[in-house]
Amino acid sequence: MAEVIHPEEILVEIDPSNLLPKIMEMKKNGYRLSQICAAYIAEQFELSYSFADDTTYQYITLRIVIDPDTEIPSITELIPQAVFYENEMKELFGVKIQMISMDYENRLYRIKQTAPLGPQSKNEDAKTEKNNKK
Amino acid sequence: MAKRSVIPYGPQHPVLPEPVHLDLVVEDEKVVEAIPSIGFIHRGLESLVDKRDFNQMTYVAERTCGICSFQHGMGYCEAVEHIFGVEIPNRAKFLRTIWAELGRMHSHLLWLGLLADGFGFENLFYQCWRIREKILDLQEMTSGGRLIFSVNKIGGVLKDIPADQLNIILTTLEEVEKEIKTVQKTFLEDYTVQSRLCGVGILTKEQAHDLGCAGPFGRASGINTDMRKLGYAAYPHIDFEPIIHQDGDSYARCSCRIQELFQSIDILRQAISKIPEETDLFTPVKGNPNGEYFMRVEQPRGEAIYYVKANGKPYVERLRIRTPTFANLPGLCEMLKNTDLADVGLLILTIDPCISCTER
Numbered sequence: 183m184a185e186v187i188h189p190e191e192i193l194v195e196i197d198p199s200n201l202l203p204k205i206m207e208m209k210k211n212g213y214r215l216s217q218i219c220a221a222y223i224a225e226q227f228e229l230s231y232s233f234a235d236d237t238t239y240q241y242i243t244l245r246i247v248i249d250p251d252t253e254i255p256s257i258t259e260l261i262p263q264a265v266f267y268e269n270e271m272k273e274l275f276g277v278k279i280q281m282i283s284m285d286y287e288n289r290l291y292r293i294k295q296t297a298p299l300g301p302q303s304k305n306e307d308a309k310t311e312k313n314n315k316k
Numbered sequence: 317m318a319k320r321s322v323i324p325y326g327p328q329h330p331v332l333p334e335p336v337h338l339d340l341v342v343e344d345e346k347v348v349e350a351i352p353s354i355g356f357i358h359r360g361l362e363s364l365v366d367k368r369d370f371n372q373m374t375y376v377a378e379r380t381c382g383i384c385s386f387q388h389g390m391g392y393c394e395a396v397e398h399i400f401g402v403e404i405p406n407r408a409k410f411l412r413t414i415w416a417e418l419g420r421m422h423s424h425l426l427w428l429g430l431l432a433d434g435f436g437f438e439n440l441f442y443q444c445w446r447i448r449e450k451i452l453d454l455q456e457m458t459s460g461g462r463l464i465f466s467v468n469k470i471g472g473v474l475k476d477i478p479a480d481q482l483n484i485i486l487t488t489l490e491e492v493e494k495e496i497k498t499v500q501k502t503f504l505e506d507y508t509v510q511s512r513l514c515g516v517g518i519l520t521k522e523q524a525h526d527l528g529c530a531g532p533f534g535r536a537s538g539i540n541t542d543m544r545k546l547g548y549a550a551y552p553h554i555d556f557e558p559i560i561h562q563d564g565d566s567y568a569r570c571s572c573r574i575q576e577l578f579q580s581i582d583i584l585r586q587a588i589s590k591i592p593e594e595t596d597l598f599t600p601v602k603g604n605p606n607g608e609y610f611m612r613v614e615q616p617r618g619e620a621i622y623y624v625k626a627n628g629k630p631y632v633e634r635l636r637i638r639t640p641t642f643a644n645l646p647g648l649c650e651m652l653k654n655t656d657l658a659d660v661g662l663l664i665l666t667i668d669p670c671i672s673c674t675e676r
Contacts, residue, residue, distance in 0.1 A: 191610065215528050216612075217621050217643075221634040230623070232610060236525070236541040241610065263528045263646040284351070291675060292355035299363055 191241045193230075198246045198254055201231075205244070205257050208233045213242065218267035220275045222250075222300060227277055229254070250276065250301045258283035266290070276300035318343040323657070327356050331434050331661030334671035338649075338664075342657055350652040350660075352645055358675040362635050369630040370396055370605055374468055377622070380637055381673035382463050383426065384615045386419045388637070388673070389468035394548055395611035395624040396470050396632075400601045406550070407594040408472035413550040413587045414485070415458070415465060417580040421492075422451040423616035424573045424580075427668045428503065431570060434665045435512045440502055447495045450488055457481060472598025482588050489581050500574050504567075513567035517651045517663040520564055529647040530640040531618020533667050536572045537564035543614035554586045566666045573668075604628050615640055617668050641667065641674040 196204050208215075213233035221228045227250060232243040248254060256279050257264045269290040271277040276297030288296070297303060320343050327335030335356040341349040364376050377392035378385045390412050397404060429444035452462045458477045459465035467475045477485075503509055519529070524537035534541065535558060542558035544551045559575045561568035605626035613620050618640030626632040644667045652663055 214525055216619070217610075217623075217636075217638040219623055219634075219636040219638070221625055221636075223625070223633055232621070234541075234612075234619075236539055239541070239546060241612070243610065263526075263643075266642060266645060286353070290353070290355050291358035293358060293360075298360065 191243075193243045193245060195245045195247065198248050198252065201244075201246055202255055202257065202260065205231065205260050208242070208244070209260055215261050215263060216241070218264060218271065220271040220277055220299075222275060225301065226250070227252075227275065229271065229277065231257070251278070253278040253280050255280050256282040273297070274299045276302070318346075320348065325660060329661065332664065333430055334669060336664070336669060336671050338652075338660070340652070340657065340660065345657045347652050347655050347657060347660060350649045352649055354645075354671060354675055356675075357672050359672075361676045362637065365632050365635050367631075370626065370632050371470055373632065373635060374470065375466060377635070377637070378464055378466060378468065380676055381639070381670055383423050383670060384419055384617070384620075384673070385464045386415045386468070387613055387615045387620065389465070390416060390549070391611055391613040391615075391620055391622040391637075392624070392635070393468045393470050394613065395609045395622040396605050396626075397601075398609040398611060399605040399607040399624060399626055400470070402471055402599045402601055404472045404599055405594055405596040406592045407476070408597050409550040410553075410587050410591040411473050411475075411477060411597070412468075413554065414477065414584060414591075415455070415467065416549065417583050417587070418451055418455055418458075418485075420616045421577055421580045422448050422455070423668075424577050425451065425496075427573060427616075427665075428499070428570070431662070431665050432503075434662045435509065437502075437509065440499060443495075443499050447492055447499070450492055454485055454488055457484065469598050471601045472596075474597070476597055482591070485584065486588060489584060493578070493581050496574070496577050503570055503574060510567065512659075512662065513570055514565060516566045516659055517655055517666060518563070518565045519647055519651045521562070523650055524564065524647060527647040527650055528643050529618075530643045531615070531668075532559075532569060532572045532576060533618060533640075533644050533647060535559060536561045536568035538562045541619070543612045543619050546612060548611075548613060550587055550590075553590055554583050556583055566663065569666045604630050605632065617641060617670060618643065637673075637676055639670065639673040639676070641670045644669075645674070 216232040216234040218231050230243050230245050265284050268282050269286045273288045323340045325338040327337045337353045339351040378389035380388040425448035429441045432440035456462045459467050467473050519537045521538035524534045606628035608625040611622040621638040623636040625634040648667050
């Protein structure tokens with residue numbers, strides 16, 4: 183029988199102002215950036231930065247919750263590979279991110295619609311649904 | 317200092333199986349920098365969560381990729397099953413493992429063929445795809461579909477594999493194993509192949525870790541990680557160890573995938589010998605999911621992540637699929653630095669890029 187690893191899976195909500203120090207801490211502790219994802223829920227953005235330990239398979243997700251108008255710093259200076267994740271959040275959700283090392287200017291996915299998963303589109307979808315019901 | 321120029325590479329290029337564009341900054345024939353751009357086939361699959369309920373999204377998830385479609389469906393189902401807190405029947409776990417490993421085999425054989433085509437070895441390309449055809453036949457026999465199976469369901473699987481078909485899989489695997497050994501000799505021992513792969517496109521272990529490389533691409537550079545060790549499906553009942561290489565070059569990537577083919581054959585044999593006799597193929601789930609989960613599975617190209625967040629309604633709030641190629645693109649750009657322009661096509665192939673699932 184193979185050895186099965188049951189890793190710790192931790193989700194920690196942090197203050198947006200602590201984002202860069204926490205990311206730095208994760209990097210120093212040898213964690214690998216596994217993914218970043220955005221979700222627009224209850225009129226706020228939930229941004230999840232997940233880190234994995236390749237030896238213990240431990241999985242830690244740092245989460246910040248921000249208003250759609252809040253600007254956050256890019257982490258690409260600390261973790262260059264975050265560039266695609268941040269461009270994706272910016273283009274699909276309209277998350278405001280400052281100083282991405284390589285900013286594709288909303289041309290990563292080459293879509294015509296602005297922030298299709300962001301607040302504006304969600305509100306429009308809700309309106310259309312209401313009108314359809316009427 | 318040589319004059320710098322920029323060469324656009326792709327999205328249409330004979331060596332590229334899928335559309336990706338690179339701006340290659342070159343000095344004479346040496347690549348100094350590679351700037352990638354994607355976005356030619358973005359389909360917005362994740363946005364369908366507003367229009368399809370959590371059961372229907374299984375089929376959407378499967379259509380993320382034509383090569384590892386089964387594993388996409390399985391990853392999504394496992395994430396939702398975690399949220400529900402349901403334990404799927406043991407036989408369903410083994411069936412998922414069997415289909416997942418068949419999928420890994422056909423994906424690696426497809427890649428080996430493309431690699432051979434990339435370095436101009438047409439005959440080897442045909443041989444690999446001929447062997448792959450037998451795996452596709454097995455997939456068709458067991459699921460009804462050659463690539464898109466649609467056998468996953470929240471709580472288990474929809475189809476069983478009867479005993480006579482399991483025996484056919486075992487017999488076919490014997491033939492396939494012999495044939496892979498034949499092509500393995502050419503891939504790993506032929507002088508011309510070695511001269512194209514050995515020492516080309518080196519990515520060190522530190523670079524692979526810092527750039528978050530996943531799957532065989534990372535394991536060929538010494539990253540000892542394989543998500544199957546997390547114990548989803550029937551992997552806790554299977555004896556296997558991740559295949560690791562230290563050289564980090566194209567040869568190591570090729571060797572790693574060939575060894576993984578033999579590993580998959582071994583896993584399939586173990587799974588078939590241990591599959592329990594049960595009639596239940598799925599555990600019914602009641603209500604709607606409520607909660608969130610990050611599910612990690614090991615696809616042929618590496619770690620894939622399915623994030624599902626649900627709020628007790630039929631439509632999940634968020635589905636995010638992070639595919640292995642998405643994680644491997646930064647590694648590709650780093651690896652291309654200081655390589656010959658003539659090797660670029662081959663090096664792109666060595667990460668086994670799947671752009672359609674990257675863009676979703």
